[in-house]
Amino acid sequence: MKSTTLYQEKILEKEISRNALDIIDFYNEATEDYAFWSKDYNMHFGYFTLFKSNLFKRDSMLNEMNRQVLKRLNFNDKKALLADLGCGMGGTMRYALNRFKNLSAVGVTLSGFQCTEGNKLLSAKKGTILKENFNNTSLPSSAFDGAVAIESFCHSGHSPKSFEEAHRILKKGGKLVIADAFLKKRPEKLRYSGALSYKKLCDHWNLEQLGAIQTVEEQLKAQGFSKVEIEDISLRVAPSVLHVPFAISGFVLQKLFGTGHLKRESLHNLKGSFYALLSGLHMKSFGYYLISATK
Structure with a gap:
């Protein structure tokens, strides 16, 4: 059984790009660092809504992003199935499953660490995480009521392959x-x-590229999505981005006074966060968007 598993993993590795292998190494080693960013393991930025999120409590904004994403799926109390394409540790899935009692969820990630530890956190819930590439999953066709991709498709360059699989x-x-x-x-x-x-953002976070928003809209429509809605939420996301320098400082001090060193993957993660902040300041060139596409 062990040799079969190793053989399957070798096949999986041959099916994905060199960049994807870098992503696996990065998240296998750096995921635990995200506990400093979010106690709920929300591995993304947040959304600020007056009276619903707290500027000074990062997880309040990160979970508000989860709420906003799920709001656009129009789930209610009816039975539904959700796919999280690039689910990380399953933070969004757990939020969704706590919110909708008749919901079931399946997430995919390339990271073995995220798959193993994320499934432990989901053990009492109607959700599971698979170690798969979101561009080529084993998920059945025409089976899901909704799918989410929160800061994940960027790792494959917002590729049309991702939109096709979704x-x-x-x-x-x-x-x-x-x-x-x-x-x-x-x-x-x-x-x-x-x-x-x-360039630095892509290098340190193992991103193939960021898609140009107009091109992405055209590709989604070409793929067959009948309705594509695009919202620029950059100003809503900015308050959580401004947490980056404080989070970096606190994390570095914690590590240096704890283990006395920072892992290579942690350094890349920190540098990527810094360049995400710098990129956000170029508001004529970069934006943060919510895209809703209906099949």
Whole structure:
């Protein structure tokens, strides 16, 4: 059995890109660091809503992002099935399962660590995490009422392959909701400082690229999504991004006074967070969007 598992993992590795293997290494080693960012393991930025989220409590904004994403799926108390494409430790899945009693959820991640530890956190809930590539899953066609991708599709460059796979697994009328950063112009049109921040961000967070928002809209429609709605929520996300320098400082001090060193993956994660902050300051070049696409 053990040799079969190893053989299957070798096949999986051959099916994914070199960048994907870097992502596996990154998240296998750095995921535990996200506990410092979010006690709920929300591995994304937040959404600020007056009277619903607290500017000074990061998890309040991170969970509000979960709420906003799920709100656009229009789930209610009816039986439904959710796919989280690039689920991390399953933070969004757990939020959704706590909110909707008749919901079931399946998440996919390339990280063995995230799969194992995330399933432990889901053990008492109607959800499971699979170690799979979100561009090529074993999930059945036309089976899901909704799918989410929160800061995950960027790891494959907002590829049409991701949109194709999401379209395949959704039922007719099902929705895909993407929450992510996108370019407002093509990479070659970025000015020097924006281009530098963009390159460093991609390097340190193992992103193939960020899609240009207009191109992404065209690709979703070309894939067959009948209705694509795009919301620029950059100003809503900005308060959580401003937590980055304080989180970095606190994390570094905690590590140095604890273990006395920082792992290579942790350093990349911290540098990526810093360049995410710098990129966010170039508001004419970068934006954070919620995209809702209906099959």
